[in-house]
Amino acid sequence: MTDTPQFDRRALRDAFGSFMTGVTVVTCRDAAGQPLGFTANSFSSVSLDPPLLLVSIARSSANYAAFTGAGGFAVNILSEGQKDISNTFARPVEDRFASVYWKDSDNGSPLIGNVSAWFDCALHHCIEAGDHAILIGRVLGFAATPAPGLGYYRGSYFTPADTATRLATGPEVVVSAVIEQGGQVLLADDGTGGLTLPTARVGRDGVSATLAGLIAATGVEAAPGFIYSVYEDVARGHQHISFLCPATGGVAATGSYVDLDPKALEDVTDPAMRVLLERLAEESRVGNYGIYFGDQNSGQVALVAKGKTP
Structure with a gap:
């Protein structure tokens, strides 16, 4: 055998x-x-x-x-x-x-x-x-x-109507809030038993309003942060922007904090999102942060000053 x-x-x-x-x-x-x-x-x-x-x-x-x-x-x-x-x-x-x-x-x-x-x-x-x-x-x-x-x-829903819209209008913009506190990050249920960052499509009010709405919906206190990664998810027709948002207090109304540890992040269903969080875990450990540019598979990280978050 x-x-x-x-x-x-x-x-x-x-x-x-x-x-x-x-x-x-x-x-x-x-x-x-x-x-x-x-x-x-x-x-x-x-x-x-x-x-x-x-x-x-x-x-x-x-x-x-x-x-x-x-x-x-x-x-x-x-x-x-x-x-x-x-x-x-x-x-x-x-x-x-x-x-x-x-x-x-x-x-x-x-x-x-x-x-x-x-x-x-x-x-x-x-x-x-x-x-x-x-x-x-x-x-x-x-x-x-x-x-x-x-x-x-690959961890997300799609519909025939969504597909037709994307073909007609081009990539849609999606925003994620990376809410971090004390070596942990806030994650929510993705609806299939896995985990995901608080994420939403950008509507008519724009990126800033969408990000503020995401943070408010979590129930925690966090300032809209700086861009941590920008990548194109070619398979889904998304332009994905994530913001690093340090939490200052509050209790999560949805989701829960998870350790920034590769083992704890195994249930994050989106591979690109999981790589993003694994990078944050490493950068938090060494105190040297960067901003990712590329697509869902490969790209480059532009480093910022050591000890400063982007």
Whole structure:
């Protein structure tokens, strides 16, 4: 038997993330009849005859026992306007169904409204595979609508409408706030179980207003800082600007502070953003800062005076 090579988990996750997928919410009812659901992009068709599909669920999931023990489940393929639903079902929310329109399928699994498509399934087979289980479902009923699906690629959502807009108008500007305090940086849930910097697209009010809004939304006290990096994310059509914003107080209303340490930063899903934070960790250690210019893969750092933040 061939030994399994030991890969860097972060690098392997990034490589898996280079495959563009759709976004689904998988649902069932537990033994007490309560509706359960989780966001997943590990969905695939398997067979037309018999009609089979598959999704996977982490063995560490709180819903693992319920889904592997249920007689069936439903797969809801989210439409392009349902990012909020994806985020809700990816986070530890007490009642994920409270703000979502849904109804029961003929077989009792929750079906979410206004999706691109849904599949109601009986559990055909459950296969344990490493740190996940593969749920193979036999399709008992389905429906599809004209609504375009919601996509996911390298840690970010994309939609057909977004893509068309970018082609027509060129790169959009995206701003991130690097809020740092005492060797830690403020990170938020990216909606898929990973971490991200507070980030927003720049609107009509401009970059400064967008940055100020990002900081205010976190609940912490931090002055809008200086540019720390400027890079073009060619794959997403973004011009990305990050600002280093030292925090002076306050309690985070969203997200939490994470150590500026490569191990602690492993769950940052955007590779370019993670490299940015790893650079900040090193520069904070030696007290020699710089400003990055380039794209999401390569560029150069222009150093500023030693001991001074840019």
